[in-house]
Amino acid sequence: MHKQQLVAAVREADYLERLADYIRHSAFGERWQLTAFTNPQALRQYLKSGYPVDLLVAQTAFTPQIEEAGVSCITGLFVPIGHTSGEREIAQFQPLPTLLQSFETLYASGAPGGRGSIRGTKKSAVVTVCSAVSGIGKTTLALRLAQAMGARGNSAFYLNLEQWNASASWLGREGREDALSRLLYTLQSEPEQAAGHLNELKCRHAGLKIDYIPPCPNPEERESMTAELAELLIRAIRESGYYDLLVIDTDGRFDPVTIRAMQASDTLLWMTEPYASSRIKTEMAWAHIKARWGEGAAELARRTKWIAVHPGGTNDEPYAETRVRIDHVLPPAEEGGHGAEPSASPGYRAAIEHILERQLLRARGR
Template sequence: MQGGYPIDLLVVQPSFLREEEPSPNLPAAVLVKRKGECPRLREIEQYQPLPQLMQAISSAYAAIWGADLPAGTAGGAAVIGICSASGGAGKTVLALHAARQAAATGKRVFYLNLELWNASGEWIGRRRSSAAPRPEDGEDAFSRLLYTIKSSPASAAARLAEARERDTRLLIDYLPPCPYPEERLSMTADDAVKLIDCVSASKEYDLVVADLDSGLDELNRAVLERCDRIWWLVPDQAAARRKFALASQYWKRRWPDSFGRSERKIVCVGIGTSDSPDKRPGIDGWRAGSCGWLPEIPLWRAGSGPDGFGGIGSLPPAPAYQAAVVRLLEMSGLRGEGGSGYAAEADRGGTARDGQIADRPERYGIG
């Protein structure tokens, strides 16, 4: 430092600092055992999983310099939107399985929950034992990011780096649930699209998985049109099929141009139906881009089970569901470079944990 070498970020333990505080011009952060040890300095908790530690360092850099650490990749991330006209269809479970399956092949994945009642904390990140927001939970991260995107777009990437969190088990990044529904209710369609654009254009990710509310309002319509692929869940029930038909007809009538641009991107995903081609889900007169299938897992409906990768959090693992999600990724144009070994392993009922795929550098890309 005294020799004049440039410093991007100094990350040290408090004992390495002089008694007086560092110069305001010195980009520094301190490694602490717990927050509050050096309240006047930028603190980073030292004892946490390495991916989270590295992300905290990246966030400190972004906060100081107003930019992300160099990512080294070009182009934006592909975006998959997961929706349904029926509540309780399993959108979040599918979204997290898709994110984890893609991450298991080396893909950099961001999970974005845009539901009004975001319960993804039951499966990812730190469990919230109380509905009351706590400062340490990053209670305003979502709203601060939205505000920055609208008021200072040039600083949005840096704010995203500060706001995001890492699930080290699923190997995905995400935004912590916003504890105030008013923030989500005030979000416009344009805000939601800009939020997705911010994540996609950050060059930090290969895939964004957007988890949407049931229904088809202006915000959902705009997000779905922005997506590269749309997975529309249709449970194998007469009422669910009717809701799917009504929603798609409404979209076509209310926003005909938007529907025309989006129809080819839709993958109609049946749940609990036969996988045979002649019995795949569909609606008379509906021309979806393709159709897929997911098995019904009765054990998931009955209750929780042991923690495991395949079942996401408290859900018991289900190899058949994992394999079906892999097939969905492939039929949606998310093809692996270098073979389909991962899909074959999932079909055999494997769990494809990190060590099992380390020698297969498959990458996915929309195409």
């Protein structure tokens, strides 16, 4: 895969070391190659040698050498926090995920002929986690799947389509609260700019090694989303070419948005429990799906893999009444209590790896 060439020039060598290390282990590093300089004359010689440069960001101390070299690439200026005023000025010391988003935004806004809408070459598999039972652990499963993908050195995107989106308990409150509404507006008004705005508005969770859209505090944003917009959003992420896996987290309403997400997925992971109430809710949900979407429900059923949430062991007998074939069994998810990012139990981690391996390979036809 061809990478865009990023040149960064600052006086602080330790800053460049931290930046290079972070890029090396992030999704940004899959698209960009960093070349760093602390010496102005070394930068001047590099630029005059004609090496390809797509984006150059430097401190003001390097300006004379850049002007002397006469480069024609997109350039940005590192400035102290609180001093940014121009479109090409970037605060040097800020959270690294935000800094990398600033690089992407600068490139997208300044590239001629739309060249800034950087696209990768990956073919993303799409998996939707769903259930008719609330509180069953859909968000935990979805995030752990994405995390496991990132831990393998691949790239994953987590998309939460729940009306009551509580993923901030895992992901925090970084990013713009209006990110989803801005991205949806772009999809409607300027769809050709969707890739660039996705780069600008997404966030990166360094611990989980996943990208995501920041949770929206206003549940009406999700309430007003249409099935068509949901499809455009999923397509924009999938066709960006950045991700090996897109994991969609849904609620149990099975409204048009949820159904459209299911239809856009390669695999559906349906979670169920060994209780009569879970079986009844599942049967009612599928009756609703069949009544609303007719023959399309059969195709959804064909893509569905059944995930058994087992409260104590791996015995399949409690699921005999579900009348479906259990594909995977999930043991208790967490150890050590609850928290912002609780540790997954060894058995749960093993089950996640098994699901990821089988369903990702299946989704890609291998």
